[in-house]
Amino acid sequence: MPSNKTTQCLAFEHHDHQRCQSRLLSAAKQLCHSQNIRLTERREQVLQILLQSHQPMGAYEILGQLNQNPDVSMVAPPIVYRALEFLLSVGLVHRIECKNAFIGCAHPGHASAAQFLICKGCEKVAELDNPTTSLQQEASQVGFMIDHSVVEITGLCAECQADG
Amino acid sequence: MPSNKTTQCLAFEHHDHQRCQSRLLSAAKQLCHSQNIRLTERREQVLQILLQSHQPMGAYEILGQLNQNPDVSMVAPPIVYRALEFLLSVGLVHRIECKNAFIGCAHPGHASAAQFLICKGCEKVAELDNPTTSLQQEASQVGFMIDHSVVEITGLCAECQADG
DNA sequence: TGGCATAATGTTATATTATAACGTAACTTA
DNA sequence: TAAGTTACGTTATAATATAACATTATGCCA
Ligand SMILES: [Zn+2]
Ligand SMILES: [Zn+2]
Ligand SMILES: [Zn+2]
Ligand SMILES: [Zn+2]
Numbered sequence: 001m002p003s004n005k006t007t008q009c010l011a012f013e014h015h016d017h018q019r020c021q022s023r024l025l026s027a028a029k030q031l032c033h034s035q036n037i038r039l040t041e042r043r044e045q046v047l048q049i050l051l052q053s054h055q056p057m058g059a060y061e062i063l064g065q066l067n068q069n070p071d072v073s074m075v076a077p078p079i080v081y082r083a084l085e086f087l088l089s090v091g092l093v094h095r096i097e098c099k100n101a102f103i104g105c106a107h108p109g110h111a112s113a114a115q116f117l118i119c120k121g122c123e124k125v126a127e128l129d130n131p132t133t134s135l136q137q138e139a140s141q142v143g144f145m146i147d148h149s150v151v152e153i154t155g156l157c158a159e160c161q162a163d164g
Numbered sequence: 165m166p167s168n169k170t171t172q173c174l175a176f177e178h179h180d181h182q183r184c185q186s187r188l189l190s191a192a193k194q195l196c197h198s199q200n201i202r203l204t205e206r207r208e209q210v211l212q213i214l215l216q217s218h219q220p221m222g223a224y225e226i227l228g229q230l231n232q233n234p235d236v237s238m239v240a241p242p243i244v245y246r247a248l249e250f251l252l253s254v255g256l257v258h259r260i261e262c263k264n265a266f267i268g269c270a271h272p273g274h275a276s277a278a279q280f281l282i283c284k285g286c287e288k289v290a291e292l293d294n295p296t297t298s299l300q301q302e303a304s305q306v307g308f309m310i311d312h313s314v315v316e317i318t319g320l321c322a323e324c325q326a327d328g
Numbered sequence: 329t330g331g332c333a334t335a336a337t338g339t340t341a342t343a344t345t346a347t348a349a350c351g352t353a354a355c356t357t358a
Numbered sequence: 359t360a361a362g363t364t365a366c367g368t369t370a371t372a373a374t375a376t377a378a379c380a381t382t383a384t385g386c387c388a
Contacts, residue, residue, distance in 0.1 A: 009306040038384090040336070059374070076339060081375065086336095097261035098314050100345095100374065115299070117308050126306070134298045135279070135317060142173040142290075143322030144281050150262050152314040153299060158307030202355090204365070223345070240368060245346065250365095264345065264374095 010106070011054035011126035012119065012157040021051045027108045028092050037090060046083040047092060047104060054124040056101035059084065096125060098152050103127070115151035121160025174270070175218035175290035176283065176321040185215045191272045192256050201254060210247040211256060211268060218288040220265035223248065260289060262316050267291075279315035285324025 010020070028047055032039040039047075049065045050057060063080045084102055087093035092105050094114055105114070106127040115128040132149060139146050174184070192211055196203040203211075213229045214221060227244045248266055251257035256269050258278055269278070270291040279292040296313060303310050 009308075012306070012308075038336085040383095042337070073338095075337090077375070078339080078377090079337070082337075097316070115302075117303060117306070119308075120311065126308075128302060130302065132298075134296075135315070138279075138292060138294065139281060139317055139319070142176070142281070143325070144173075144176075144283075144290075144317070145320045145325055146317055147284065147319040149318070150314060150316040151299070152261070153303055153308070153310055154313070155303070155311040156309045161307070161309055202365080206366070237367095239366090241346070242348090242368080243366070246366080 009117065009126045009128070011124045012117075012122075012159060017053075024051050024104060024106070024108065031092070031108055032090065035090075042079065043083045043086055046080060047087055050087075050093060050102060050104040054103070054126070056096045056099055056103040056123075056125055058099075058101050062102070094127070096152060097150050098154065113149045113151070116153065117157070118152060118154045119157040119160055120154060121156050121163065124157065126157075173281065173290045173292070175288045176281075176286075176323060181217075188215050188268060188270070188272065195256070195272055196254065199254075206243065207247045207250055210244060211251055214251075214257060214266060214268040218267075218290070220260045220263055220267040220287075220289055222263075222265050226266070258291070260316060261314050262318065277313045277315070280317065281321070282316055282318045283321040283324055284318060285320050285327065288321065290321075 025044075025048065028044075029039060045066060046062055049062050059077065059080050062084075063075065063077060066080065067074050084093060084095075088095060088102075091111070092108055093102050094105055094116070095102055096116060096118065098118070103116075103125050107114075107129045110129045112129050112131050115130065115132065117126045117128065119125070132151060135149065135151075136146060189208075189212065192208075193203060209230060210226055213226050223241065223244050226248075227239065227241060230244065231238050248257060252259060252266075255275070256272055257266050258269055258280070259266055260280060260282065262282070267280075267289050271278075271293045274293045276293050276295050279294065279296065281290040281292065283289070296315060299313065299315075300310060
């Protein structure tokens with residue numbers, strides 16, 4: 001199934017992930033530079049770890065990867081959580097609430113509320129960036145002022161359905 | 165703003181919550197009876213605690229309330245988590261992922277995927293039970309088979325906006 | 329350039345949320 | 359009542375997250 005503007009479900013499709021990864025890293029650098037905010041080495045390390053795959057990672061999993069390098073001294077949880085806090089605030093990373101995990105943003109710079117499809121089979125997560133208009137309508141109908149929205153759909157991607 | 169079939173935002177409106185509470189408890193009892201599943205004393209205790217308000221509660225907060233009664237011996241976390249597991253499985257309680265908290269279902273028996281409006285001001289949560297058709301369409305367009313959906317909208321309810 | 333303010337990182341300890349593992353009691357049904 | 363099953367109780371520990379404070383790096387201005 002080819003990717004298109006409507007669906008943007010690249011995560012579940014076979015693709016050149018090296019390219020995917022480096023494109024997102026470049027975009028991140030550019031975004032930070034243009035906004036004059038600092039993508040420090042630590043922050044970039046954490047982002048790179050998250051961009052390795054389309055599977056979300058827990059904070060301690062990221063911590064583990066940081067500490068895999070025996071040359072440098074071990075770091076503690078706050079290091080990771082602070083880098084994540086920054087990346088979340090800039091919109092380079094999203095939190096997957098139903099998994100207490102984090103994933104690199106697939107559409108950096110797109111301000112619209114993200115929605116996620118989470119496959120229980122391959123554990124990959126696809127990020128959609130459609131405006132959630134029907135929800136916004138619903139909310140405004142009752143006078144509710146939206147600040148942030150979490151939309152996480154769990155199920156099976158096409159490939160995992162085929163695999164049984 | 166009056167409640168209506170479209171919006172069902174009772175939680176943010178002034179209402180007779182005593183009535184609200186007892187109605188939901190009755191519904192729960194009836195639902196369990198009709199499905200021949202056991203709403204034991206513990207499970208009912210936990211449900212009643214959750215039905216006290218429209219604010220979600222953490223598991224340890226529930227635990228605290230259970231242990232407030234000095235007549236009976238203290239209980240430990242698994243007691244609460246197991247009661248919650250049951251209530252979640254039956255659909256009498258929902259989990260608010262973005263708060264790691266739990267809330268009594270406002271529409272017991274309605275099978276459709278719930279959506280929540282979460283006010284940052286009063287911390288109340290309103291449950292909508294509209295079918296999330298646009299999301300389902302989106303998902304099916306990319307061949308994704310939905311199992312469970314989490315829709316949690318954070319913001320300010322009408323009253324909290326008015327309060328400044 | 330040196331000194332100051334701020335931002336980022338590092339470190340230690342601890343809070344909060346959740347589950348594993350195993351034993352006991354209660355209910356069900358034959 | 360015996361056997362099987364479900365629910366409850368208890369202890370210990372895992373997994374996730376943050377508070378508090380010390381240190382280092384960066385940016386800015388005199
Ligand atoms: Zn990729
Ligand atoms: Zn899959
Ligand atoms: Zn009520
Ligand atoms: Zn409110």
